[in-house]
Amino acid sequence: MTGTAGRRAEGAVGSGRALALLLVITGAAGVLASWVITLDKFKLLEDPDFTPGCSLNPVVSCGSVMESDQAEAFGFPNPMLGLVAYAVVVCVGMSLLAGAAFARWYWLTLLAGCLFGVGFVSWLQYESLYTINALCLWCCLAWIATIVMFWYVASFTVRHGLLPAPGWARGFLDEFTWVLPVLHLGVIGMLVLTRWWDFWTS
Numbered sequence: 001m002t003g004t005a006g007r008r009a010e011g012a013v014g015s016g017r018a019l020a021l022l023l024v025i026t027g028a029a030g031v032l033a034s035w036v037i038t039l040d041k042f043k044l045l046e047d048p049d050f051t052p053g054c055s056l057n058p059v060v061s062c063g064s065v066m067e068s069d070q071a072e073a074f075g076f077p078n079p080m081l082g083l084v085a086y087a088v089v090v091c092v093g094m095s096l097l098a099g100a101a102f103a104r105w106y107w108l109t110l111l112a113g114c115l116f117g118v119g120f121v122s123w124l125q126y127e128s129l130y131t132i133n134a135l136c137l138w139c140c141l142a143w144i145a146t147i148v149m150f151w152y153v154a155s156f157t158v159r160h161g162l163l164p165a166p167g168w169a170r171g172f173l174d175e176f177t178w179v180l181p182v183l184h185l186g187v188i189g190m191l192v193l194t195r196w197w198d199f200w201t202s
Contacts (some may be wrong), residue, residue, distance in 0.1 A: 012101035013160055022152055023093030026145040029087030033142040034079035041066055041077050054137040059196050064134035070127045078124075082142060085117065089149060107153075107162045114150040121146045125188060129195045144185060151181040 040052040044066055052062040065071060071078055092110060102110075121143045129133055155177040157163040159170050193200065 012103055013107060013162065014099065014101035015096045015156060017097065019152060019156055020093045020096035023089050023096065023149065025093075026149040027089030027091075027093055028081055028084045030143040030149075033138040033145070034082030034086060037062070037066065037079040037136070037138050038077060040084065041079065051103065054136075056136075059133075059135060059199055060137060061134040062136040062138065065128060065132055065136040065139060068127075070132060073120075073124075078162060085113065086142075086145070088113075102142075104162050107157050111153050111163070114146070114147045114153045117146045118150040125191075129191060135192065143188070146182050148181045151184065152177060155180070169172050186191050 040050075040062065043050045044052070044063065050063075051178065052058065052066065054062040055064075091109075124139065125143060128139070154163075155173040158165040159173050
């Protein structure tokens with residue numbers, strides 16, 4: 001996504017409208033998912049027999065995911081972390097829409113946060129597929145938002161020289177950034193499909 005991206009003023013770098021909107025949309029999707037999961041988690045704590053609305057069958061079972069140890073990886077419900085992290089992304093996107101420009105260290109910090117996020121959701125994906133044996137639809141929304149967010153922020157930092165990379169990589173990302181999140185999500189989709197192939201085809 002290029003647009004008017006890369007405007008520099010005293011070493012600061014702004015983005016085009018496209019990236020800013022993408023950050024707002026993916027951040028808002030993450031906030032929504034985290035908020036719904038948090039509300040359902042509270043209801044589940046109040047009533048152990050509560051069944052979340054997204055628990056549709058043995059595979060798509062949000063309740064099973066919420067009750068797992070992995071749902072509290074840091075000692076508190078994961079969506080509470082999401083509420084803060086995704087809200088920060090929305091704020092960054094809104095600031096860029098308003099014409100803000102950030103220093104290199106700020107962009108690299110944002111990239112580091114996105115890298116942590118995509119690494120964390122990758123671990124959660126593995127745990128959901130092969131340990132918990134269930135999927136949470138709201139978690140899937142957060143996964144998609146995080147993956148798309150990561151690849152486009154990574155692309156931006158490379159294309160505008162904030163992160164060192166060879167020329168061919170900058171050229172590829174300038175034209176085909178969209179390929180990376182599509183491939184990433186496609187691999188996850190195939191893993192989900194093959195993991196429960198018998199269930200989906202029965």
